[in-house]
Amino acid sequence: MYMPAHFEVIDKVTLHEVVVKHPLGTWITSNNGDLVINHLPFLFEPDRGAQGVLAGHVARANPIWKQLHAHVRSAVVFQAEQGYISPSWYPSKQRDPKVVPTWNYAVVHVHGAAQAIEDKEWLFRHVSANTRRHENHRDHPWQVSDAPPEYIEKLLTGIVGIEIQIESIQGKFKLSQNRSAADQEGVIAGLQAGDAEGQSLAKRMRQRGN
Numbered sequence: 001m002y003m004p005a006h007f008e009v010i011d012k013v014t015l016h017e018v019v020v021k022h023p024l025g026t027w028i029t030s031n032n033g034d035l036v037i038n039h040l041p042f043l044f045e046p047d048r049g050a051q052g053v054l055a056g057h058v059a060r061a062n063p064i065w066k067q068l069h070a071h072v073r074s075a076v077v078f079q080a081e082q083g084y085i086s087p088s089w090y091p092s093k094q095r096d097p098k099v100v101p102t103w104n105y106a107v108v109h110v111h112g113a114a115q116a117i118e119d120k121e122w123l124f125r126h127v128s129a130n131t132r133r134h135e136n137h138r139d140h141p142w143q144v145s146d147a148p149p150e151y152i153e154k155l156l157t158g159i160v161g162i163e164i165q166i167e168s169i170q171g172k173f174k175l176s177q178n179r180s181a182a183d184q185e186g187v188i189a190g191l192q193a194g195d196a197e198g199q200s201l202a203k204r205m206r207q208r209g210n
Helices: 012-021 063-067 120-135 149-156 181-192 196-209
Strands: 024-031 034-041 043-045 053-059 073-085 102-117 159-174
Touching: 012 043, 012 073, 012 102, 012 159, 024 053, 024 063, 024 102, 034 053, 034 063, 043 120, 053 120, 073 181, 073 196, 102 196, 120 149, 120 159, 181 196
Parallel strands: none
Antiparallel strands: 024 034, 024 073, 043 053, 053 159, 073 102, 102 159
């Protein structure tokens, strides 16, 4: 992706945090020259391989898993906070009206080769781990074992696992770094006065500035 130096993020801890907190990835691969796009939640396993592994699953009826082979490249986009930036938030506008709206955002791109996994034990471990990841904060977390075993067994036959060995990971955090400190503070104030998404984006900007 186009990457001005002041928007590039290389800190792995920060990049991994986006993947973990925003697990619904836009998975892009190709088939006979056509782009194929799927959306699925990934479980990030940082300790596997050189740079970690993304694990997910698709419906067996989804033909994408049959199209994977060693020469097919994959990219996954993880979208974090994003929002419209009004030029009226810039204090510098009072001195120079030559300003226009823009959009701030934080994204992480992961590249690697994907493989399909049909092994039932792998699938059971995967759905169990993914469930724990999203249920553990609840007072009474749901577990895979709460459902009848024969029901889970049947559902497992309807999915196929996907593993992507991460070969590269890059982040672009466009957070008004090309504006003055005063304009950045104006943007933060404007976002904080808005909806929850804007407030999250303001928090990301504040963290990036520290």
